[in-house]
Amino acid sequence: MEALIRPEIGLMFWTITCFVLLALLLSRTAWKPLLQAVEERERAIKHDRNTAETARAEAEKLKAELDAKLAELKAEISRRLDEARVSAEKEKDILIEEARKSAGVIVEASRREIEAQKLDAARELKSKVAELSILAAERILLKQLDHRANTDLASKYLAELEKERPELKLGGE
Amino acid sequence: MDLKAILEHHVTDQIWARVALGPLDLPLSKHLLMMGIASLILLVVFPLIIRSRSAALAPFRGMIEATVLFLRDEVVVPNMGHKGAAYTGYFATLFFFILLMNLIGLVPYGATATGNLAVTGGLALTTFALINFTGIREQGLIGYFAHLVPKGVPAWLYPLMFPIELMGLFIKTFALCIRLFANMIAGHIVILVFICFIFIFGAFNAAFGFLVAPVSIGLVLFTLLLELLVAFLQAYIFVTLTAIFTGAAMHPH
Numbered sequence: 111m112e113a114l115i116r117p118e119i120g121l122m123f124w125t126i127t128c129f130v131l132l133a134l135l136l137s138r139t140a141w142k143p144l145l146q147a148v149e150e151r152e153r154a155i156k157h158d159r160n161t162a163e164t165a166r167a168e169a170e171k172l173k174a175e176l177d178a179k180l181a182e183l184k185a186e187i188s189r190r191l192d193e194a195r196v197s198a199e200k201e202k203d204i205l206i207e208e209a210r211k212s213a214g215v216i217v218e219a220s221r222r223e224i225e226a227q228k229l230d231a232a233r234e235l236k237s238k239v240a241e242l243s244i245l246a247a248e249r250i251l252l253k254q255l256d257h258r259a260n261t262d263l264a265s266k267y268l269a270e271l272e273k274e275r276p277e278l279k280l281g282g283e
Numbered sequence: 284m285d286l287k288a289i290l291e292h293h294v295t296d297q298i299w300a301r302v303a304l305g306p307l308d309l310p311l312s313k314h315l316l317m318m319g320i321a322s323l324i325l326l327v328v329f330p331l332i333i334r335s336r337s338a339a340l341a342p343f344r345g346m347i348e349a350t351v352l353f354l355r356d357e358v359v360v361p362n363m364g365h366k367g368a369a370y371t372g373y374f375a376t377l378f379f380f381i382l383l384m385n386l387i388g389l390v391p392y393g394a395t396a397t398g399n400l401a402v403t404g405g406l407a408l409t410t411f412a413l414i415n416f417t418g419i420r421e422q423g424l425i426g427y428f429a430h431l432v433p434k435g436v437p438a439w440l441y442p443l444m445f446p447i448e449l450m451g452l453f454i455k456t457f458a459l460c461i462r463l464f465a466n467m468i469a470g471h472i473v474i475l476v477f478i479c480f481i482f483i484f485g486a487f488n489a490a491f492g493f494l495v496a497p498v499s500i501g502l503v504l505f506t507l508l509l510e511l512l513v514a515f516l517q518a519y520i521f522v523t524l525t526a527i528f529t530g531a532a533m534h535p536h
Contacts, residue, residue: 118310120310121312121315122401125402136325139330144347145372
């Protein structure tokens with residue numbers, strides 16, 4: 111059993127040689143490519159994460175910009191609407207005023223026309239009434255008087271009548 | 284055959300021939316063969332798996348990668364600092380070398396090379412060399428020996444503390460050697476004893492032997508599984524302790 115606890119110096123030499131050679135060779139053939147691959151992957155992941163973060167920050171900035179622009183546009187739209195409303199109100203007031211004015215003018219003109227036509231009609235009526243009375247009187251007086259004497263008389267009577275009662279005056283002088 | 288002969292046959296090394304190389308008397312033995320097989324696997328299979336891009340080998344690549352990254356991130360860097368990351372390859376080699384030698388001992392016809400004091404002693408000596416090499420490299424020769432005694436020790440204790448710390452350096456290495464050796468050998472001896480129980484009880488009475496056999500086999504299986512755990516655990520412990528000692532030598536505070 112003492113073989114169990116008696117170290118064989120030769121085997122110790124083998125062990126050390128073996129291990130040192132392994133450490134030297136494996137660091138070149140195995141661990142270096144392995145760690146390189148891992149580092150590459152870690153770098154790629156880091157890079158991807160950085161890229162993603164940058165993109166997100168950019169998107170957020172863009173969104174804020176767009177939001178600001180949208181708010182600006184909304185304000186602009188409401189301002190324009192208000193302006194349009196005010197100007198429409200003004201326009202309406204002007205139109206109404208103008209309509210009122212032109213209506214007044216028309217009313218005035220028609221009133222004048224009516225007045226003029228009334229005068230015309232009165233004058234015509236007056237001359238026609240005079241003529242008719244004369245003709246009538248003539249017929250009457252043809253039987254009694256001569257025509258001239260009777261016309262004079264009638265005119266005299268009419269003038270007198272007009273003087274006495276001006277409201278019955280026919281046509282304006 | 285008595286128990287002693289069986290144990291010696293299964294647990295100790297079998298030297299087949301001796302080669303003289305200068306002053307060294309080099310044995311060619313069973314444990315050397317096992318170490319050679321472990322080295323061959325490390326030298327041929329590992330680079331093949333790591334460098335291949337085939338999907339079939341991807342799980343093995345993942346296992347190796349996960350182990351190496353675990354060693355780097357959980358063992359080497361926390362104990363040795365970021366400068367220590369450069370030694371990841373050394374620690375990965377150490378871990379897989381010990382692990383493979385432990386595992387080959389569990390395979391039929393295999394023998395546990397790490398269950399040999401010369402092998403664990405050799406590994407411990409490489410750790411001893413690494414501790415002193417990195418310590419001197421980081422702090423310089425004088426600084427390294429000046430920092431051997433921890434800070435805060437009164438000056439009058441230095442003559443006492445310095446030899447103790449110097450001895451501690453060797454004791455740490457020696458403990459590493461003994462720990463791995465004892466852990467690897469113990470399971471084998473327990474398994475052999477459990478199997479021998481069958482024959483010991485069978486010598487009293489054949490029926491008694493048959494009665495004991497299932498119990499013994501169950502216990503042997505349990506011990507074997509325990510040894511599987513110990514194979515991984517001891518490789519991890521050896522590497523972790525090496526990292527702790529090396530880190531302590533690099534950063535004395």
